[in-house]
Amino acid sequence: MDSAAEKSIIALDNWLQSPAGAYVRAFEQACLEELTADIFGYNALQIGVPQLDALAASRMPNRWQVATRTSNADELAFASNGRQIAAAADFTELPFASSSIDLVVLPHVLEFTAEPHQVLREVERILIPEGQVIICGFNPASLWGMRQGIGRVTRNGYLPDTGEFISMPRLKDWLKLLNLSATRSHFGCYAPPCRTAHWLSRFAMMESAGGRWWPYLGAVYVVHAIKRVKGMHLIGPAWNKKTSKRPAAVPAANRIERIESE
Template identity: 75%
Template sequence: MDSAASEKSIIALDGWLKSPAGIYVREWEQACLDELTANIFGYNAVQVGMPQIDALAANRMPNKWQAATRMSNLDELALAAGNKQIAVALDFAELPFASQSLDLVVMPHVLEFAAEPHQVLREVERVLIPEGQVIICGFNPASLWGVRQGVRRITRSPYLPVAGEFISMPRMKDWLKLLNLGVTRSHFGCYAPPCRSTHWLNRFAFMENAGKRWWPYLGAVYMVHAVKRVKGMTLIGPAWNKKSASASQGVPATNRK
């Protein structure tokens, strides 16, 4: 997928997000991201792509950005970004941030529509500080929605944007592991069948709780939460009081009373 095709696929995703299924996904992702990001602390956070949701709404970091490509409509983006600053990049494979400068990166449905998803992920690893965190949202191919999309050649009626290359959860975890991004949590949601109307999606709302209990890995959408691990880095605790330490060393432990 070249960069032009990637831009077209992102535009297709933008249109799909206005559909009943797209609104259903956005509502679930917003609620889940609010919960995940509320207690992540630091100074700098960025949301890459998909300004239709405010992935950093519940986060309290002082500096928050919305990353966009040069093809984005900046007027609409500024309205959607709210209180976030806008950072414009040539594409998401070249983020306009210094190395090891960000505490948190959130990427809703970016990798599956990127021309070079591996490079985008490497770029995220570059800009994260040690122990920085990344949250990735994606469509789950091992779901009813994924199966429905897989038979689009027969039905000639795709349910999800056609241009996306949907990445399974195990595959995503492998990509993250190669970059020393250790997965700490994962979440699945949107268990309703691939209905096209709001009425029927609401009728199957009961499947959210049932899905979490009985078939938790078959949700249409997943989130992966990972932390950047740096080999050889050790945490340093507070220095001990030298006087008390030397006093305790003067008496052997077996003779203390």
């Protein structure tokens, strides 16, 4: 992983410790627990952001955590406490076999890596057919996105300056090119871009109002997609054509006579 990508991830890690970062983590934690609880399989993988226990509600027996080499000991210990095995790796070269993972969670990874397309290609490679991926990202079409745009001009950004935020339509186009079909999406964090926990809590009532009146303007989105493999079909039991008996067709005349007799 190059130094620019490492700096981006460090900037995100630091921001997640702020009041706004805690606000985002609380929403994403609740959303991910709801989504992952009903996804079944054997192997689940979380890539990045070890401060977030994205697989806490997963019922899969093997839950993996892949972090970067820049992750500190406390973050990796948190991953281990969540019954995940922590591994340091480059997100563009994941240490997993092809078609071996049932679920991958990517919390804010694509925005803070130099090669988001390659990361997605790696995710598609390791997912089994009909495997699932969940992606968290900052929504540029939100109050936070507008504030970030102004901050880049004034050099007083609200979100980490190293991030390249991806709109949901653009992300869905990327997924479609890799045969990853988006099935569900969620938005959250409708409070204005305040820097203190006090002011963020003052706008707590905007969560329900935003979800009802302007649902697509949440500061954060969560996209759920499934890996589709062309040409796949379910294989049923091999019936013996010689022994199987089809019901004999009833002659049309007999059917008419039966109707008339009734």
